[in-house]
Amino acid sequence: MELKFVDPRALKENPDKARRSKSSPQADALLLATIRAVGIVQPPVVAPETEGGNGYVIDAGHRRVKQAIAAGLEEIAVLVIERAEDGGAMRSLAETLAHEQLNPVDQWRAIERLVALGWTEEAIAVALALHLRQIRKLRLLANVLPAMLDQMAKGDMPNESQLRTIASASLDEQKEVWKKHKPSKADPQVSWWSVAQGLTRTRMYARDASFGDDLAQAYGIAWVEDLFAPADEDSRYTTDVEAFLGAQQEWMANNLPKRGTIVEAGQWGEPKLPPKASRVYGKPAKSDCTAMYLDRDGKVQSVHYRMPEPKKAKSKDGSGSGAADADDAGIVSKQRPDVTRKGVEMIGDYRTDALHEALARAPIEDDTLMALLVLALAARNISIQSGASDDVYGFARMDRHAVRLVDEDGKLAHDVETLRGAARSALIDALSARENRTDSGIVARIAGAAIGADNFLPNMGTEDFLSRLSRPALEASCKDTPVLPRARVKDTRAALVEHFREGHFVHPSALFAPDKARVSSWLTGYAATGEDDPADQVEHPQAADTADGVELANEQPFREAAE
Numbered sequence: 001m002e003l004k005f006v007d008p009r010a011l012k013e014n015p016d017k018a019r020r021s022k023s024s025p026q027a028d029a030l031l032l033a034t035i036r037a038v039g040i041v042q043p044p045v046v047a048p049e050t051e052g053g054n055g056y057v058i059d060a061g062h063r064r065v066k067q068a069i070a071a072g073l074e075e076i077a078v079l080v081i082e083r084a085e086d087g088g089a090m091r092s093l094a095e096t097l098a099h100e101q102l103n104p105v106d107q108w109r110a111i112e113r114l115v116a117l118g119w120t121e122e123a124i125a126v127a128l129a130l131h132l133r134q135i136r137k138l139r140l141l142a143n144v145l146p147a148m149l150d151q152m153a154k155g156d157m158p159n160e161s162q163l164r165t166i167a168s169a170s171l172d173e174q175k176e177v178w179k180k181h182k183p184s185k186a187d188p189q190v191s192w193w194s195v196a197q198g199l200t201r202t203r204m205y206a207r208d209a210s211f212g213d214d215l216a217q218a219y220g221i222a223w224v225e226d227l228f229a230p231a232d233e234d235s236r237y238t239t240d241v242e243a244f245l246g247a248q249q250e251w252m253a254n255n256l257p258k259r260g261t262i263v264e265a266g267q268w269g270e271p272k273l274p275p276k277a278s279r280v281y282g283k284p285a286k287s288d289c290t291a292m293y294l295d296r297d298g299k300v301q302s303v304h305y306r307m308p309e310p311k312k313a314k315s316k317d318g319s320g321s322g323a324a325d326a327d328d329a330g331i332v333s334k335q336r337p338d339v340t341r342k343g344v345e346m347i348g349d350y351r352t353d354a355l356h357e358a359l360a361r362a363p364i365e366d367d368t369l370m371a372l373l374v375l376a377l378a379a380r381n382i383s384i385q386s387g388a389s390d391d392v393y394g395f396a397r398m399d400r401h402a403v404r405l406v407d408e409d410g411k412l413a414h415d416v417e418t419l420r421g422a423a424r425s426a427l428i429d430a431l432s433a434r435e436n437r438t439d440s441g442i443v444a445r446i447a448g449a450a451i452g453a454d455n456f457l458p459n460m461g462t463e464d465f466l467s468r469l470s471r472p473a474l475e476a477s478c479k480d481t482p483v484l485p486r487a488r489v490k491d492t493r494a495a496l497v498e499h500f501r502e503g504h505f506v507h508p509s510a511l512f513a514p515d516k517a518r519v520s521s522w523l524t525g526y527a528a529t530g531e532d533d534p535a536d537q538v539e540h541p542q543a544a545d546t547a548d549g550v551e552l553a554n555e556q557p558f559r560e561a562a563e
Contacts, residue, residue, distance in 0.1 A: 001082075003043065005075045008068045011046060012057050023063060032067045033129030040064055040076055047083040056080065105153040108138040136227050143167040145174040151183065151190055158192035166192075168224065168239070169199040204244035206236035210300040211251040219243040241298070248300055252292045260290040260302075269296045273305045280304040336470045339509055343468025344435055347510040351433035354456035355448045355512075359427045362451045369423050372447050376430035376440070442522050448512030460507050461500025466493045469507075477507070 034041075044061025048054075056078065058065055068076050114124055121139075125132045140163055141149060148166065152158075158166065166174060177198035183190050206223050209216070216223075221238050229235030238244055252262050264272050271293045273279060280288050284304035292302045339347070364372070376382065404422045431447055432438040448454070460466075466474060474492055475485040483499050486492040496505075 002080050003077055004080050005077055006046075006056065008065050008073060008076050010055060011044070011065055011078070012049070012055055013062060014057050014059055028063070028067060030129040031063060032070055034127060035064070035067050035071045035073070037127035039073075040068060043077040043079045045081060046078045047081055050083060057083075103153050103155060104138060104157055105141060105149050108141040111135060111138055112142065137163065140164065140167040140227070145171055145178055147178055147182065148174065148195075156183075156190055156192075158196065162192045162196040165196040165199050169201070173199055201239040202241050203237040203239060204241055204298050205234070206238075207234040208297055208299045209244065209248065210255075211247045215247040215250060219247045221247065244298055245294060248294055248298060252294075252300055256292065257290045259288070260292060263291045263293045265293050265295055271301070271303050273303075274307070277305040277307055280306050338470050338473035339507070340468045340470075343465065346465055346468065347507070348433050348435040348439070350457055350460070350510055351444070351448060351453070351512065352431075353458070354453045355431055355433060355444060356428045357456040358448065358451045358453035359424050359431070362453070362456075364424075364451055366420075368450060369420065369427075372427055372431075372450065373423060376427050376443065376447070382430055382440075442514055442518060445512050445514040446519075449514075453512050454506065457506045457510060459500060459504045460510065461496055461503065461505035463493065463497050465507070466496055473507075477505070 042061070042064070044064050045059040046056035047059050049057055059081070061078075065076070111124055115121070119127075121132060121135045124130075125135050128135075137160055141152070144152070144163075144167055157163075169177075177195055180198065181191060181195050203226075219240075221240060221243050223236035223238055226235035226237055249262070256262070261274075263274075266272050271291050273291055277289075280303075284290075285306075288304045288306050290302055290304055292300060295301050404418055427447070431440045431444045433440065433444045433448070466477070469477065471489050474489060474496070477496060478485055478492070481496070481499055483492070483495045486495065
């Protein structure tokens, strides 16, 4: 065995070579670039020609010889060995099978060695015919947990995006996530997507920061360079979102204009302006205000808005002249009620459903049932007309319950159970606590309290209902619960919703029992005025003045009192 220098064009191909298929253009380009940069690292193996020839036949290294010719080399080093009996066929196959491409981890270690020796990333990329991006991608492995590197060395590599996410996390974070997703005997493959998801953190970029280095240092923000960002932009970022937003907030507080305020951003990133404020899209006036806020990317944004002019208080004579301004007059803005109008309507629906369910299922004594029927006929939503009128609105919907109690001859024929069922159904149709024309008024409240309809009220500890309460009412709902009021109303509401998710909450204003003052007013307003004749006690004093003379005595005053 000896080393010689020969012209590569004089070497002959071995007819028994193992590799017959053509190599890829990318592999040939890589080999050509390497030869041009550093020459042939491993000399091809050749053997003397047989049958009197004085040339050499290639045993191993056909591609190296071919690319050396393409590189224009006049002379290369070859290793001359004795000619094998099989013409080098076995040696060619064994050498081809023994070749294995470096795994990415070994490639990275080799690149790091070259960098330590003074090679630049650009020079390495040219020498290995690799894209500069690929070199930088491999260098990300320097930030990867060693246990993950061992898995990647087996050929189980994440894609570029996943590798960037993993490399941007700290080793402690990688270690925690790796415990959950490391391979097992049953599943030797790693779900790099799950690993990357576990390490994904929101990035806040320096180019979006309004604050300077002083605030960044005060909040402990350390910028990290994004190696894959375009070279012409500031690619520094931080994953400490809390510190970034805190620095932005402090910058806004320190740089508020004269008529400026800091507001929150809504669900879609829009600023939440003060109530009654109208946004100014054109050139703002001197009296307009400025609202500063952080959008969904953490950038400081500002908009202008205009508040309506305060109303002037009227003087005693009704004119606006001479009246003081609203501020001077001491006008106080209207305070929000504990329960909004929509909340009151929801309570009405809750009460009605609970009342109907109680009437259908709750135990009711017969005397109570008859008393309830009398109450139902006095309800606001029941209209009873005399025979002088063709309007039978009040009776029409009761007919379907009455027919259950009458036989074909027009006689009452029923058992007690049928009577009870008809009475319950009629009460369900008559009584309502809804906030519309079907409202039965106070009688529905009295009826519900009598039969325990409070037990049928639904859980009101939901986002839909609690959002209808004012701050004081919401904080009052925290009583007798481990929930403490928060600084923000929505946080208090969310905590209550979570607490009552498996429990049952009924707001005190939804209970059926009416207050004593209202009951007393109702009893006083509808008490009988006569003492002798019961028929006279029913007639209204003004009944004789009505157009038809048959209007119900208690209809009009009841409606007025209820309203």
